[in-house]
Amino acid sequence: MSQPDAGPTGADTFPRLLLHHAEVRGGRTAIREKDLGIWLSWTWSQVADEVRAAACGLAALGFRRGMTLGIVGDNRPRLYWSMMAAQALGGIPVPLYQDAPAQEMRFVLDNAEIAFAVVEDQEQVDKLLEILPDAPRLSKIIFDDPRGLRNYPNPEILSFEKLQELGRRFDAENPGFFQRELELGRPDDISVMLYTSGTTGSPKGVCHTHHSLMSAAKGDIAFDGFDEHDEVLSYLPMAWVGDHLFSHAQALVAGFCVNCPESSETVMTDLREIGPTYYFAPPRVFENLLTQVMIRMDDAAAPKRRLFHYFMGVAKRHGAKIMDGRASEVPLSGRLLYALGTLLVYGPLRNVLGMSRIRVAYTGGAAIGPDLFEFYRSIGINLKQLYGQTETGVYVCKQPSGNVKLDTVGTPLPGVEIRIADNGEIQVKTPGMLKEYYKRPDATAESITPDGWFMTGDAGFLDPEGQLKIIDRAKDVGKLADGTLFAPQYIENKLKFFPHVKEAVAFGQGRDQVCVFINIDLVSVGNWAEKRGLAYTGYVDLSQKPEVYALIQECVEKVNADLAADPHLSGSQIRRFLVLPKELDADDGELTRTRKVRRGFIAERYSVLVDSLFDGRTHQEIDAQVKFEDGRTSTIRADVQIRDAAVTAPARKAA
Template identity: 30%
Template sequence: MFRLERDRERVREVIERVRGSRSLPEAFRLTVLEKGEKPALGEKVGGRWREFSYREVYRRVGDFAAGLAGLGVGPGSRVAIMSANRVGWTVADVAIMSLGAATVPIFPTLGPRQVEHILGDSEARVVVVEGERQLSAVRESGARVEHVVCMDEAAGGEGVLGFSEVERRGARSRDPAWEAKMLSLGREDVATLIYTSGTSGRQKGVILTHGNLLSNLEAIIEVVPITDDDVGLSILPLSHVLERTCSQFLNLVGGGTNYTAESVERVQENLLEVRPTALLVVPRLFERVFAVIREQGTANPVRARIFESAVRTARAKYRHDAGEERMGPARRLLYRFYDLLVYRKVRAGLGGRVRFCVSGGARLEPWLGEFFYGAGIPVAEGYGLTETSPVISVNRFDDLRFGTVGPPLPNVEVRLSEGGEILVRGPNVTPGYHNLPEENAAAFTGDGWFRTGDIGEFDEGGRLKITDRAKDIMVLDTGKNVAPQPVETALANAPHIAQAMLVGDGRKFVAALVVPDFDAIRRTLGENLPAEHLCSDGRARELIRSEMEEATAGFPEHERPKKFALVPREWTEEGGEITPTLKLRRSAVAARHAHLVEELYASEGGRQLTRS
């Protein structure tokens, strides 16, 4: 296993700094006092990377806080931020908290109806938006807000304040007692109100205190080998608690440098420019990187055989290091050969100096984790929820076990209910949902454990394994239960399948809605046909059928789809089928394709998967 060296004394100092802080702004202030002019954040400005030192970010936080105070923001206020990742997001976030107010993140792609609910329910009277799109969503929502602050100065207009104008106002009206008031905040004070992205139902506001987040940071620093020399690239949205805790705040209290990716489309380019040493990502990034490598490596039959052997050898390297099998001299020599031919290119594609990655937000296929480990990029899969600040458990780099999400964090307790539901208790757990007393009563057991809604089990080493969401479990009319996510993940990793969702609750068998990877199919067939034509093309359907059989071969018979239907359009956030954190909105997908689902269960509907 990987032995990532750490200066234990420096780690202990950071942990003590976090442990001794009563609020997130205070922990950041202590880092500023130590790091001063060291770069804290970076972003592209005018096509060039610009860095902001710890001292400069802190000055901007103070200026923006003073500007917000002039708008009436104070203890107990709620201020919303609706923007893509940028330095201004972090400045606003820390400034809001420093005033004793709570930050309310809103995903920048949400529409007016969702924005209206979040602003109304949280009672936010000030909202910070990125640009014209977000400004329009706020205006069209009809929500009653007193002030709108826009980061993009050109997108303002009447009644809208520019972000830099608020900073300038604040610089002229600094409260000499601002720091003293900030240092009087307590761990029990509310730091943020996060509305869950919602795979079903109306979004709920999760209350997180300074103590919740600080306790989680303390435990993460203890087990994840991050150092103040590390460089990160912020890819996931700061509107999501995973990026906010494990990238933004982990950096601000840990002393590293964090750059902001320009967009999802430019992540690959930004990786090569920033050359991060540590990455926080969702499994989809690894899937995309592997798909690119696979496409390049299978251009002809000879290269395809070499690539397949390289994948097997990388996985064998993991199993050797894990003590599961022995690599003989011949395979070790082959590994060194593939390191020069294949694995080096994988590392270069991520910038060339990544020491480790942490994966969360969805299930990472074990074989994919094994491949990247063998390619020299160890990946630790973790697990958590918005309600738990978010991390509950994470794999340790000196004992990685793919297929698990590792042991619980040192200050987090986990137990399983009789039905296998994961229950959590610890200082990171939310005190409850905003304005939802009935939800709060249902969310906790009588003795105070939080119900995650996830089903899991522990392996022999005390590592947690997630089997599925309790509410996503399908029950066939035979009485058998089906956990859809593992099967869906296996299908989506097939070369010609982009997305998949199982259906079958209350039915006799499981079926699947499948979105093909149309570009891959076009390359395979050598024809540039429209998506609708490919969905009915016999060759394309046979290709999908064959891959589905292979992908699900290791699953129990009752979990393997008996029929499938091809969908001609990708499921997207804009289309309402996935959440901003890339989770399927199962009810929305099922409703949109209700006719296909009914056809699958009609006597002649769908395509039957044969079994050999």
């Protein structure tokens, strides 16, 4: 699988694949977008025409081989076409996170030497115009949605229509141009640059080649058997490797249809209307869906509620086995009940979730809670985990259908080799390996060993069955002062599995005990408080209620009981905790754009709180800064309570 098969047309770059599809399945739908309440579709041959016009337009404006094209916005067909257009000219598309403030974008614009950008709308145009004085290279901004932009005097901006119009004229004047450019493309050209979210230091541009992403896509498609009949909904940020892989690379390799939602708020409705067959979401999306279902169920009439809970019990007992193809282990009565449950509960529920047609759903990027994972599988959704990172083209491990083990991320994919370094770090060789970090030979050398292994930075091991289990980030796995193993992310994830806990940050490296910050989930805890008639004014107030502390304490102590069962980790039970009065937020730099906690930054920012956790105080006053989306700041002042948590005695070894 490491060698992408060239195919009859020699389609070894993405633009060639596009033309290949236009030829062999020109009439099939390639992409859809919901606009003004109606799903519009484009066939493969139409997409090829649109891309050709956009590519020629870029060329007419002076875009040349090797240049970078910035892409900013929600998932829109024209932005995907721009990506393909840049690739057709031998350029490199660089998708940026659309919700990043202007100043964060500036770094990438500058680092990637972006001179041309295709953006979604006025909001993004405004952002780019704001940083224009500091980004002298940026010369053209092409926008998709003209609303509000008609009267901008800036000479740098033009509409996508105008771009294509220029392109069609250019194409007519230079008939062989597009084909020539296409033929110049090589499989080992860089096909895309994806910036890592920058958990540590400034973002780095990960350069992938046509060959690497195509290999990864082919491997994935063979593994799960995707083909032109599949449908995906692309709603995750285009700058994220996952979306690039699903909505661009895999769609182009398999020839399946990509659906763009109407807006980011309508994703749920659009999901239901499209009914994708293949779906990816990070755990938090699955969690939000489940929370919504549970809240709605709590409000339902009593008979419905009872019916739901009864059949969820049935699903819990038998669903997973039936999903794994081990129906023979389920008694006949169980199978009959499950069938009835499918009719009455699971089927309708899958439909409400927009998952009726799903053949394979994936989650990854963060640990998923056991209850959550089981829930989806038990109602008949083939949810699986995968493991990989931007640098490996998300092509490392996947759980195979029929052999899903909850606490692992599955077996290495075809063509992937895995080894565990002495410090416990997972290292991989994969066909989806990055070429390099852009302009960062130092970082490239730090991440790839001389003998060609990519250092994932994750700690874990292969279990006897050959499935990979991840514990934590290798550099985060630390020790308490007495030498006890301390895996902060492992503890945080266990806490986050409770619906009431939105984020958790564990501290303990080099200390005598483990303490945590908790962020409550406003929806879930708010609803809980409402049910109890507990009045609160807002997030800060709710977070400091003694009742809420008692609720969280229960969660913490359950985690402790869980940790106690593991001989390696029983020493790192949580002794003290506090509930932060402020939601951790990416705008304040506390989370990365992919919503991972930046532990070091948080420890520094809330050092007063960390200190009081460890020196035994019972409360501490704090001023926290909040940054609004428009850049203004304000302060939250609160007196934060600190509580002790009971620990569980370590489990005795069975005699």
